[in-house]
Amino acid sequence: MTGYLILLGLAALCLLFLFWRGVRGATLTLSAAALLFGGAGYALSGSPSLEGKPVAERPALPSPLSLKGAREAFYGRFTWLDQWAILSEGYAARGQTADAAGIYRSALREHPQSGALWSLYGNALADHAGTLSPAADFAYDRGIALAPEHPGPRFFKALALLRSGDAEAALPLLDALAEEAPAGADWRPLVEGARSLARASVEPQAATGS
Template identity: 40%
Template sequence: MGWLILLALVALVLLALWKFGRVTGPALQFAAAGLLLAGAGYAWQGHPGAEGHYKPPPVRQKVPDTAFAETRGEMLGEFDNAATWLTLAESYQRSGDTKAGVDIIRSGLRKDDRDADLWVGLGNALVIHADGMMTPSAELAFQRAQAIAPDHPGPKFFYGLALAQGQKYDEAEAIWRNLLATAPPDASWREMVEERLAALAQARAMNLTVPQVR
């Protein structure tokens, strides 16, 4: 059947060239030679008798909300421009498409590269995409957020979370303790930082990995 279809196509092409394209003589012979060469390639490498096999698209494993998604509203806010981008990115992360999560936040940064919350979100998204490891690009994103908003607790807090997830406990603890030391006594987020320090101490005492804070 494959050969019959190929021959029919060759005939149709030559007929169209002769009738509608006014191709005649040597030009028509040259076109026929090209079509025959294509047929020779098909005969050499084609497998018309092989059975087709449907290959389903890879299934991404759905994951629950990360600690970043659960706590960023308290630390960063929920109703600003950054929250819109971060919420969209998190929907892709939950479906397992971590690269799309990174790309969406980068799209937000192309519109406003002075948004510290988006830089924090990018750092977190890059850590998620790297299966919980702090990569150089993620670290740069967190540092950029801190440079833009040096007095905001969010960049430092979430940088500490990412470090703890990568089992860099000493660095995470130092950041969180410094954050508490410079925080106002009535800061609404003090308890959140204290809880993380307590979880870190408990994990060390039990010789466990700190629960992932992706």
């Protein structure tokens, strides 16, 4: 228990430090997400008082993970999407990930051509499965096909790849988004932060393989 309290304290201190240094909005959201990734891994497999031993492989994707800040950065606030997204996020926050995905499935019956809805459905499916499942992958690809010029569906697929441990596949998508992102876009810091995480994961692997 002490280890978890220390972990929570360190995470809070990191966020306070970033806030004090002027980090706000999407960048702070991504920083919180990164801390959540590490904390989830510790919560799943961390046992500092026990003798070290191999552990069974677990899904790399924390489930559920709130992506509200990223959703707002890419798709805006107070839009027609909110009536579905807020309801779905409420279910996800209570751990009812199947119901969270079901909300978007219902929404898509009314708006089957919405690339944004398909990408958010992909997020919900990935959270429910604990990884980038075939169903989530299909939803992301459908969103990309319907809105090929919009950064949202491509970003959320790249993020799901990254969160599932496939940084190598995520990096090309993030590189392309970073190149086309306008300087003042709300979502640009999210792309740059995710790309930094992907590169940090891929580069050590490349060095080991060379």
